Amino acid sequence: MTANGPQTVASSESSGSATDAAMTDDAPLGSPRVDDAVIESRDLDVYYGDDQALHGINMDIPERKVTALIGPSGCGKSTFLRSINRMNDLIDIARVDGDLYFHGKDVYDDDVDPVALRRKIGMVFQKPNPFPKSIFDNVAYGLRVQGKDDGDVEKKVRTALERAALLDEVEDQLDSSGLDLSGGQQQRLCIARAIAPDPEVILMDEPASALDPVATSKIEDLVEELAEEYTVVIVTHNMQQAARISDKTAVFLTGGHLVEFDDTGKIFENPESDRVEDYITGKFG
Amino acid sequence: MSTPESGTEEDAFAVNDPSIRRMRRYGRIFLGLCMVAALVGIVALIALLYDVVSEAWGWVTWEFITHPPSMIVDHYNPSNYGDLPTGPGGIYPALVGSIYLIVFTAIFTLVLGVGAAIYLEEYAGDNRLTQLIEANIANLAGVPSIVYGLLGLALFVRAIGAGSSLIAGALTLTLLILPIVIVQTQEALRAVPDSMRQASYGAGATKWQTIRSVVLPEAIPGIMTGIILSLSRAIGETAPIIMVGAATSMFGPPNLTDPTGSFAAMPMQIFEWAKAPEAEFQHVAAAGIVVLLTVLLLMNAVAIYIRNKYDRRG
Ligand SMILES: Nc1ncnc2c1ncn2[C@@H]1O[C@H](COP(=O)(O)OP(=O)(O)O)[C@@H](O)[C@H]1O
Ligand SMILES: [Mg+2]
Numbered sequence: 001m002t003a004n005g006p007q008t009v010a011s012s013e014s015s016g017s018a019t020d021a022a023m024t025d026d027a028p029l030g031s032p033r034v035d036d037a038v039i040e041s042r043d044l045d046v047y048y049g050d051d052q053a054l055h056g057i058n059m060d061i062p063e064r065k066v067t068a069l070i071g072p073s074g075c076g077k078s079t080f081l082r083s084i085n086r087m088n089d090l091i092d093i094a095r096v097d098g099d100l101y102f103h104g105k106d107v108y109d110d111d112v113d114p115v116a117l118r119r120k121i122g123m124v125f126q127k128p129n130p131f132p133k134s135i136f137d138n139v140a141y142g143l144r145v146q147g148k149d150d151g152d153v154e155k156k157v158r159t160a161l162e163r164a165a166l167l168d169e170v171e172d173q174l175d176s177s178g179l180d181l182s183g184g185q186q187q188r189l190c191i192a193r194a195i196a197p198d199p200e201v202i203l204m205d206e207p208a209s210a211l212d213p214v215a216t217s218k219i220e221d222l223v224e225e226l227a228e229e230y231t232v233v234i235v236t237h238n239m240q241q242a243a244r245i246s247d248k249t250a251v252f253l254t255g256g257h258l259v260e261f262d263d264t265g266k267i268f269e270n271p272e273s274d275r276v277e278d279y280i281t282g283k284f285g
Numbered sequence: 286m287s288t289p290e291s292g293t294e295e296d297a298f299a300v301n302d303p304s305i306r307r308m309r310r311y312g313r314i315f316l317g318l319c320m321v322a323a324l325v326g327i328v329a330l331i332a333l334l335y336d337v338v339s340e341a342w343g344w345v346t347w348e349f350i351t352h353p354p355s356m357i358v359d360h361y362n363p364s365n366y367g368d369l370p371t372g373p374g375g376i377y378p379a380l381v382g383s384i385y386l387i388v389f390t391a392i393f394t395l396v397l398g399v400g401a402a403i404y405l406e407e408y409a410g411d412n413r414l415t416q417l418i419e420a421n422i423a424n425l426a427g428v429p430s431i432v433y434g435l436l437g438l439a440l441f442v443r444a445i446g447a448g449s450s451l452i453a454g455a456l457t458l459t460l461l462i463l464p465i466v467i468v469q470t471q472e473a474l475r476a477v478p479d480s481m482r483q484a485s486y487g488a489g490a491t492k493w494q495t496i497r498s499v500v501l502p503e504a505i506p507g508i509m510t511g512i513i514l515s516l517s518r519a520i521g522e523t524a525p526i527i528m529v530g531a532a533t534s535m536f537g538p539p540n541l542t543d544p545t546g547s548f549a550a551m552p553m554q555i556f557e558w559a560k561a562p563e564a565e566f567q568h569v570a571a572a573g574i575v576v577l578l579t580v581l582l583l584m585n586a587v588a589i590y591i592r593n594k595y596d597r598r599g
Binding site: 085087090092115116118119122123124125127129130131132141142144145146190193194197199 | 410411478480481482483484485486487488489490491494498499502503
């Protein structure tokens with residue numbers, strides 16, 4: 001945690017050789033720098049106890065785009081996602097080294113309040129995890145804990161449900177339990193809960209992995225729409241899904257290394273790394 | 286025993302394998318032993334209940350529940366109610382005393398037990414000190430109740446000067462059940478899935494908001510059942526109440542405006558009747574036990590009701 005915010009903002013604006021030099025030995029193949037980065041990861045290491053789960057991750061996440069994180073399971077995708085909104089703080093043995101900038105501010109600086117950070121960076125989890133409360137109260141939860149329930153909560157809840165493509169299905173059962181919904185509906189409810197307080201970034205950890213194909217395609221459509229207003233970072237182990245819905249793709253491979261990061265089209269058509277090519281074409285993973 | 290497996294074309298499965306048959310036989314013997322063990326408990330309980338209820342039969346009347354005790358055994362006998370100079374004898378002050386005692390104990394336990402459990406489970410890190418504290422709490426749950434009675438006598442009755450009062454009794458019973466309540470509350474908190482906490486933190490909640498709005502509502506059925514079951518144990522405890530110096534017989538319910546005044550409780554009252562020389566007092570004691578057991582069963586029923594009502598996640 002040596003570098004400070006302003007430096008990084010400056011470096012991300014230029015894209016000359018100086019910045020490339022700043023990306024040290026762990027720089028991934030491809031073009032890990034983007035012009036309109038909201039989140040910049042610099043030499044980010046994450047450890048669980050003595051085990052290192054991520055090795056010097058360097059990548060930028062562009063604003064209002066969908067960035068996909070793909071790779072075989074156990075390669076650190078979820079770990080990276082959780083380090084963006086400091087959910088790793090909740091794991092006792094997790095330790096983070098290096099820098100992660102959000103709008104040029106290192107979120108691991110001492111003066112950053114993780115709760116305030118998470119109010120800007122919402123999250124959707126792998127397994128739908130609605131609260132055992134009513135549909136309405138689920139969506140209103142973020143508004144209430146963030147003190148954004150002074151205005152018209154009802155309207156905000158309906159807007160969020162609408163954006164999460166769930167309103168039509170639950171319109172006249174807002175008072176019934178969120179647990180009574182199907183898995184796909186529950187996940188969209190969780191998405192509505194995440195966007196109701198209007199964050200800037202939405203992190204999604206394999207949001208469709210527990211769902212059937214129809215529910216999955218609904219979530220995929222939704223993700224593309226969300227990117228019109230939000231910066232979306234989505235973990236998936238489904239490569240077709242990444243190819244369909246993302247603008248940028250980061251490929252993590254075993255051991256917690258980011259191997260290549262580039263435009264999604266480039267990654268899937270003409271990756272620079274042979275290992276990425278093998279992974280994409282299904283030769284391993 | 287016939288083997289349904291026989292007749293299949295798979296020769297690889299030896300039919301009537303003697304070692305399997307032997308194991309099955311052991312299994313049946315074990316099952317038999319378990320059933321006997323279960324029956325012993327149930328039969329003993331039924332015998333006990335039968336004994337008490339038959340002793341008390343005809344003696345538990347509305348008058349018994351609503352009147353203060355009497356020194357004269359005839360006053361308890363329903364057949365004499367008609368020609369008594371004074372009112373009939375009953376358990377009223379002790380019944381009310383026990384209920385007050387339980388209410389106060391419930392309040393103290395809720396605050397202290399749930400507070401301690403939340404601290405240990407949600408705030409304290411998993412270090413040596415908390416492990417030591419938790420191990421000691423588990424040990425305290427096994428300390429005989431008379432020891433808590435002695436502590437209550439020294440601490441609440443004498444040192445704090447609460448006297449032989451309802452408050453001193455309730456604090457003593459609180460100490461007695463606190464370890465169990467803490468352990469059970471911790472278990473209820475631990476049973477709240479981590480995904481709920483993550484959902485809350487992910488939505489931008491602070492720790493306190495997460496505990497208040499997500500963890501506690503989820504854990505409350507478990508916490509309440511734990512507390513009520515502990516209270517129903519406390520209501521029957523005699524030793525600590527004796528040590529604290531509850532009155533053996535009071536002629537009115539405790540006075541809530543005088544926190545150091547004395548009080549009667551059902552276990553003491555029943556004990557008093559049971560040791561009286563007149564044989565007929567055994568019926569009175571049994572009637573008292575029936576009242577005590579009824580309160581106890583009602584409390585357990587409430588606990589079960591709460592558990593079922595809130596336990597809607599499959
Ligand atoms: N809470 C944790 N405690 C200890 N090790 C963990 C924890 N979470 C993940 N790991 C380890 O970190 C590595 C990366 O895990 P993860 O980020 O979940 O990978 P992915 O999401 O790509 O499947 C794995 O080796 C995993 O075992
Ligand atoms: Mg994962």
